[in-house]
Amino acid sequence: MKKNNNIIACLLLLLCALSGEAQKKDDSKPTTKATTQQQLYSEIARMDSIFFDAFNNHKIEVVKTIFSKDLEFYHDKGGFANYEQSVANTQSLFERNKTTGLTRTLVKGSLEVYPIKDFGAIQVGEHRFCHVENGKDDCGTFKFTHVWKKQEGQWKLTRVISYDH
DSSP states (O other): OHHHHHHHHHHHHHHHHHHTOOOOSOTTSOOHHHHHHHHHHHHHHHHHHHHHHHHHTTOHHHHHHHEEEEEEEEETTTEEEEHHHHHHHHHHHHHHTTTTTOEEEEOTTOOEEEEETTTEEEEEEEEEEEEEETTEEEEEEEEEEEEEEEETTEEEEEEEEEEOO
């Protein structure tokens, strides 16, 4: 019986190894791929935070540095806008909402980040925009996809897709 148990144990180990499910003895260290993915996630989450801190505080000069000069912005209700149009649209939003406190927050747990080989990253998530209208909070939660490009060590937002409004 003991011999059969040893054979079964060996077969199970072999099956795990062949299926790629065998674990290293020291699995406290993440794999290179996992480390790279976590680093990318952290970088994009940081850029999201910087971008929307600038947005929430109406810092158009910071927004302009984050937008790539070849920005393409697609909005399901507003249509297409390039860099110049997006800057103008953002500035207009700031001016219209000086007193109503337009803010954007990332919906907790919605952020997903995927690498784009030799280019940058895709960011997918949901965000909530709020402003005061007629003395009451007017808020909506919408979906977005951002494409980020890393140029000379700097992240630039090259594509924005805003939808489900």
